[in-house]
Amino acid sequence: MASSWSAWPAPAKLNLFLHVCGRRRDGYHELQTAFQLLDYGDVVELRPRRDGAIERWAPPAGLAADDDLTVRAARALKAEAGVAAGADIRLRKRLPAGGGLGGGSSDAATVLVALNELWGVGWGVEALAALGLRLGADVPVFVRGFSAWAEGVGERLEPLPEPAGGWPWYLVVDPGAQVSTAAVFADPELTRDSPPLKISDLREEGGRNDCEAVVRRRWPEVDEALAWLSGYGAARMSGTGGCCFVPFAEQGQAQQALSALPERWSGFVARGVTHSTLRGAAA
Numbered sequence: 001m002a003s004s005w006s007a008w009p010a011p012a013k014l015n016l017f018l019h020v021c022g023r024r025r026d027g028y029h030e031l032q033t034a035f036q037l038l039d040y041g042d043v044v045e046l047r048p049r050r051d052g053a054i055e056r057w058a059p060p061a062g063l064a065a066d067d068d069l070t071v072r073a074a075r076a077l078k079a080e081a082g083v084a085a086g087a088d089i090r091l092r093k094r095l096p097a098g099g100g101l102g103g104g105s106s107d108a109a110t111v112l113v114a115l116n117e118l119w120g121v122g123w124g125v126e127a128l129a130a131l132g133l134r135l136g137a138d139v140p141v142f143v144r145g146f147s148a149w150a151e152g153v154g155e156r157l158e159p160l161p162e163p164a165g166g167w168p169w170y171l172v173v174d175p176g177a178q179v180s181t182a183a184v185f186a187d188p189e190l191t192r193d194s195p196p197l198k199i200s201d202l203r204e205e206g207g208r209n210d211c212e213a214v215v216r217r218r219w220p221e222v223d224e225a226l227a228w229l230s231g232y233g234a235a236r237m238s239g240t241g242g243c244c245f246v247p248f249a250e251q252g253q254a255q256q257a258l259s260a261l262p263e264r265w266s267g268f269v270a271r272g273v274t275h276s277t278l279r280g281a282a283a
């Protein structure tokens with residue numbers, strides 16, 4: 001068995017819009033959204049182990065192993081596929097945790113796809129996506145690895161066609177707000193009855209993020225970031241926040257806006273992609 005490290009990309013996503021269409025009996029909300037994958041994200045380094053242990057190297061501060069989605073993904077695949085081997089996991093974190101960019105979910109998906117190969121499990125993408133859904137609603141889109149329209153809790157996916165002029169460049173801003181997804185979905189003022197639309201309608205309508213009003217009210221720094229970004233175009237929040245973004249046709253325009261970003265926030269420029277950078281890395 002190979003015992004050297006290999007590096008695997010874990011790209012970010014943006015929710016180009018997010019409609020909350022209802023609530024299921026289990027309390028989860030039915031959504032309609034468009035997941036735009038980006039060419040920017042975390043990197044997960046993995047090294048198979050013979051002794052069966054799942055070990056982290058230099059883990060993110062404050063994230064216990066039992067809560068870490070990379071560890072949970074590795075343990076889940078090991079248990080479900082009956083694998084004897086283990087793995088060392090080293091995460092190079094670039095995406096803000098809990099920022100609405102799906103970093104933790106993408107890390108988990110990358111671990112599933114990579115260990116499926118490194119351990120020689122041989123599962124297909126369907127089985128990996130189903131296992132991923134048990135770890136989080138956003139894991140399947142990263143396992144499948146294409147920008148997508150999504151319904152349900154985000155597990156029913158259909159490819160998002162590339163626009164005629166190519167994918168935009170995005171300026172993504174992290175205003176530093178620690179927004180709890182559970183708190184947003186529990187807020188009594190959340191719009192949770194958006195009429196379900198056909199994907200063809202959504203293409204024309206553009207869509208909005210139903211979580212934005214709640215988050216802007218409770219996290220003023222998100223409100224400020226959206227107001228600042230609106231000076232450049234149609235700014236939106238991603239997921240349940242707090243990261244926000246605005247699209248640009250040209251990379252240079254996005255970089256210029258980034259250079260004007262108020263110092264109290266951080267940000268990056270990335271391009272939308274049709275297929276996840278993980279696809280090229282996996283065999």
Ligand SMILES: C[C@@](CO)(OP(=O)(O)O)[C@H](O)COP(=O)(O)OP(=O)(O)OC[C@H]1O[C@@H](n2ccc(N)nc2=O)[C@H](O)[C@@H]1O
Nearest residue numbers: 027028029100102136137138153154181182185239240241
């Ligand atoms: C809404 C999205 C859009 O991408 O937001 P972000 O997390 O990316 O911001 C995701 O689907 C989030 O999915 P996921 O990452 O699995 O959510 P979790 O943090 O596990 O959810 C925390 C809690 O939020 C509520 N929740 C979450 C998702 C959903 N569709 N309906 C809900 O009601 C549930 O109470 C759940 O226990």
Ligand SMILES: Nc1ncnc2c1ncn2[C@@H]1O[C@H](COP(=O)(O)OP(=O)(O)O)[C@@H](O)[C@H]1O
Nearest residue numbers: 067068069097098099100101102103104105107
């Ligand atoms: N490897 C990980 N990286 C980031 N967050 C993680 C990881 N493992 C577990 N988490 C937990 O998952 C939560 C959601 O993380 P993330 O997917 O980055 O954000 P979001 O769901 O807002 O897009 C974090 O608040 C964190 O507590």
